[in-house]
Amino acid sequence: MKIDRRSFLSYTTAVVLGGAAGSMLTPAPWKLMDDISIWTQNWPWTPVPQDGAITYKHSVCTLCPGGCGIDVRLAGGRPIKIEGDKDHPVNKGSLCPRGFSALQYLYGPARVTTPLKREGKRGEGKWQKITWDEALTAVSGKLAELRSNGRPDTVACISGSDQGTIPNLIGRFMTAYGSPNFLCTATAKDAMEQAIYLTQGRQGSPVFDIENADFILSFGAGILEGWGGTGRMLNLYGAGKSAKTLVQIEPRLSDTAARANQWISITPGTETALALGLAHVMVKESLYDRQFIENFAFGFNDWTDDNGTAHKGFATAINDYPPAKVARITGIKEAEIPKLARKFAKAAAPIAVSGRGQGLLPGSIDESLAVLLLNAIAGNINKKGGVSVLSDFDYAKWPEIKIDETASKGMQQPRIDGAGSDDFPNTRYLLNRLPETLVAASGDAPIQALLVTGANPLYTMPDTAAAKKAFDRIPFIASFSPFMDETASYADYILPDHTPLERLQEVPAAVGISRQVISLAKPVVKPVYETHHVGDTFIQIARNLGGFVKSAFPWKDYETFLKATLKDHWRTLNKKGWVEISHDLPEPLNYVFNTASGKFEFYPTARVSGQKTIPPLPAFTPVPIEGDPQRFDLVLMPFDSIRLAGGDVANAPFMTKTVDANVLLHQTSVVEINPATARKLGLKDGDSVKLTTPRGEATVQLYFYDGIMPGLIAMPRGLGHTAYSDYLANKGTNVNQLIGAIADPDSGLNTAWGIRATITRI
Amino acid sequence: MNETPLIHAGVKRCSKWQFSLWMAGVTAVLLWGVYAMFLCWFKGLNQTNMNDAYGFALWIWADLAVIALGGGAFFSGFLTYIVGKDELKNIINYAVIIGFICYSSALLILAIDIGQPLRGWFIFWHANVHSMLTEVAFCLSCYFAVLTIEFIPLILENPKLERKPFLHHLSHNMHGIMAIFAATGVFLSFFHQGSLGGVAGVLFGRPFAYREHIFIWPFTFFLFTWSAAACGPCFTILVTKITEKITRKKLVKDNVIHLLAKISGWMLLTYIIAKTADTLYWAMVTAPNAGFTLMDFYASPTYNIGLLFAEIVLCGFIPGLILITKRGRENAFLLNTAIVLAVIGVSLNRWVMVLQVMAVPVFSFNDWYTYLPSWQEVATTVLPVAYGLIVISLAHRYLPVFPQEKELNPVK
Amino acid sequence: MFPFCFEWSWDISHLVFMGGLWYALSIIGAGMTFAIVKSLFDISGGHGGHDDNHDHSHH
């Protein structure tokens, strides 16, 4: 056999092919392929979480005023999971979706990682990173300049809260500096506090002993959706310890209404009439607490004052609210009203609560008062399972502030928002009045510098666009937000605070709970970015300003200040995480009323002080609503969802992820409408429509929901952000933008529960 | 040696320019598909409009459809080599080429369709023998190997290649044992066509797809194999007819076509009778057991009862009856109508067994799921069509695909 | 696929299924090996080609 070039090639090829084919029958190439394949799939962008020993740290969630205890799970010191703290007296392990998402507030694209100085136009989003020294110098410099001009009162501070050491430290700073303009976001609590003050003459937080009640009559309160502290309320509901019976009164089948024993739909804005109507039945049928009325009530029956003038009492006044009339006003079946009144009155421990949804908006004083009086005639004041007042935690007295002449002059100036003035003597803060005052002022703006901390007014204020315009008049805005929120993104300087899991602070009292529980939010991780505790920042600014302002802050830093404040409690708090200060509730009834009469005033005499002519007895006047009914045939009502944060702290990406497509669809808010209403307008489920109110317009999509009163459109709060990050911005519509504020004639607080609206097909 | 022409002597082919122009056009479409394919590979399946409810969509339909239509290869092979219908040797080459195109396309589409193409071989390596898809993948790849083997001798008969002694011998030797390969192909096809039927039929969580008792085994298997055997040859005839139209030449004698058509007709008719029995049992027993009425499955505007009618009567009984009658299949118009209907019918059946399975809501509180393919999905599905045209064009131009061509079209 | 993969078990389903697979693969492999080897043998086996009068099915 001759081997030429060709056959040599053929043989070689055959050998190579044969060898290759042969080796394919061995595991080697396959194993190799397996390894290569696995290796190629180790994509660098698929993270491999670092392992480490699992430990737990206890802390308390400060993402809302609920004050829930949390357990933070750490792996090698890295926080990896939030869980509810089963031992914490407030929430006993229950936690809301926001609490579970807390790690997404610690990390994420919404955070401000260093101090920033605005470049370009306001809100344009162009920033220059600056050092803390530069940032503090800039703010201190501006404040020093205004002070040296003798106008410290032109500095305002907007805070998310006025409870606890941080807001108090900032309040102290404002006083030492010389400005009365410490403003705070108002909530339903403010209206309840006023109702309590008017009837009982006491200052303090209203508390509802849901723990011991057996019948809850809720006037639209989102009992299971964030009202009264989410963790606490959900825990009570789950443990079956809360009321055996829940009656929910609101025009929309909310999640609370869905779980209630009875849902009573009511024409929105007429809740006061129903409360008075129920009182009417209870009085007529003698279903009230005689003992309480006889011994501790003033103005229940007709009375004559010292001048001999006869006054109608509450029992007479409610003659105006017979069931037939109330049924007409509220749209509730007439027979239902006495039935409900009897059920309420005959329950062993009934309680009536108000505050729409999560109680983010104050609402009308008459309504809060009417609901409180309903509790009173049931003899439910300062009783187990009733309504009482929790005095603010008695903080250790700090050294008295010495103020200089400039500060003293400044403090004598009237507040920018008119709170506490003759018009609104009982109101502490009226943030919603700030924009109009700013716009109305001629010449230089009455506010020259604005400090914003723990609040996001450019998102939460009614008629947000108008608020933004008003803020344009303020030459200097500094934000202390840890997040690039709407207000921070509109500021000139951002001096970022720590986020809740990095920030030391105490939580003085959980909202609504009838015991004084102080918890300590301990940092679970060292600050991740170049942020400063807002308390330290203010102490530093005070030091920079020097003089009396500086000497008002003798503490090295916030931690020293907090320890000094908490004194004996510090050790317990540091060790245990919370301390329950015994509070003897219910207090003996004769001790608790600081009214002129020394009694519980059904006829609140405090309401007649000043020049105002508010009829003292609660009466039903429809809570006004903006818009011409001829032009706007429907009513837009915001609602709160537990999966959406509607207040100062916005959603974490995880929360938005839970939101259903019938709430948000891509970039568009989905609004609920009764199918009957929509069909009348010739609209279909899923139609895109233009929603117009007197304050603005938005493109929304319709969702046919049978559980909403015809004629209404419901839109969730908490969407429509323009700042933060891609995970939140430009998703849906901010309902606040479509609704203006309506001032309560008594308190000046915002009562707008909705606005007239119309929809047109696009 | 370089003087050997690429094109066989004695046949007429279009000019180089005409051919290049045509190929350029088809290649452009192919490249569009290739671009979409790379998008899917490098960016992931977010390029598609599939979703968690529609995990199987256009691609899986295309897979099932091309495998059914490519069934012409195994069934013609079966008839030719095993049954011994010698006339069919005049069309078997083309059936093999079409089968090759269909099966390679199916494999390509599968490679695009899976989320982790680099792990595609796990289906072999970590095989779960209970999964229909494993059986499909195994038989599909083996049968593709068989089709390649069946195609190779034809390629080797290109005048230029045939001059190389090794290739010449290889071609000859492969021919010698072709019956064994064909038999293996038939064996494999029976399995994977059947398993493809099982793919939907075993889904007991999907009442629209699920079949019980003998209707799952052997019926779902039988129905798919039978329908592929019935409609695959129809597709072969259809493509032959189209090729004849385009080349303006008669390529296969009528008696060959009529024989294949007649066999297909009987296959189709028996299939559709079995399918009707299956549908009746499913509609009257299986579905009601799960709480569904037949009309629950056809309650959407897209998926209405007309679809069932179209599949069974219009594209089943009618073409079946046309093809079994001598007058029907010998009338050009009726024959063409019947083969087109049969091809549509089997494609429709595969569509229903993939997309409607996904569309039907199983929960009473869910709506019908809707799906419209993205352009990337369409492009990658058109890609095999362009690829097929290219292969057919090349094969027709350079290979002796139709043994009767010279006889039917003598070059003057 | 192979007995050394951990999914493998010596049960009836594996034997039938994998048996079928390996059976098909063997036929394909053996057939192709036969054709290739025979062709190699044919070209190098002394006589330059086979009988050219064979009947190709499609001629």
Place this chain on the structure above:
Amino acid sequence: MKEQNSHTNAKRYGMVIDLDKCTGCGACMVACYSENNVPFKTDETNKLDSINWIRVYKLTNNKPYPDTEICYLPMPCMQCDGIGKHGHSPCVSVCPAVATDYDYDTGIVSQIYTRCFGCRYCMAACPYHARKFNWWDPKWPADTEKYLSPNVSPRMRGVVEKCSFCFHRYQLAREKAYLEKRQKLEEQEYQTACTQACPVGAITFGDLNNKDHAVYKLKNDPRAFRLLERLQTNPKVYYLTSKNWVRRAGDNYLAHEEPGNITKVKEHH
């Protein structure tokens, strides 16, 4: 898919969800995201491409105002036992690459992400839509990867994932018990993240075979039912409801059929 004989000692972990209690707050979903390193995108409103191991559905009774009722229905993976309770769940038997498997010791259906090659046959098989596909590369922007749990491996694009009943928690509990030389796990030692997170305690979790576990009794509650029972998927997730319309919504019924009567017959299949 190797079946083991020790059915008697085997555990069958399952869940009972009280729909009369669930308020639809979504805490279970968020706790699950966090526990299991579930990724998030900028737009998650298309629920058909949003990865949720447990999803809370909102059902309504479709009655007009004011007789409308709603009910929230959290739906994790049902961990089906399959026809005849042999572990042939709809998904396990179809996976061509054994990337999903039925564990005969716990009854939990696993998913091996590095084994899955993304054919999505299991998704087509699952009537509960419990299985989710990674259509995108998961991304953890701006340091968020720092909070990822080391106990659950993050998935990659192109693979299917689903609820595992927090199987890693089972493994950790078993490890702990082993170190403490214990054979048995206490009921509270192994609980899923959603069970633990539910702020109203609507979810109960445990061994359905163990008389001492709460789920053992609850599954026989007259209010108990399972989703799509008629398909014989044999889920290990039970639901409690006092409302007939909810029960009806949980399966398919012909017009004349009543929920209670149908399912009992099927038990013996």
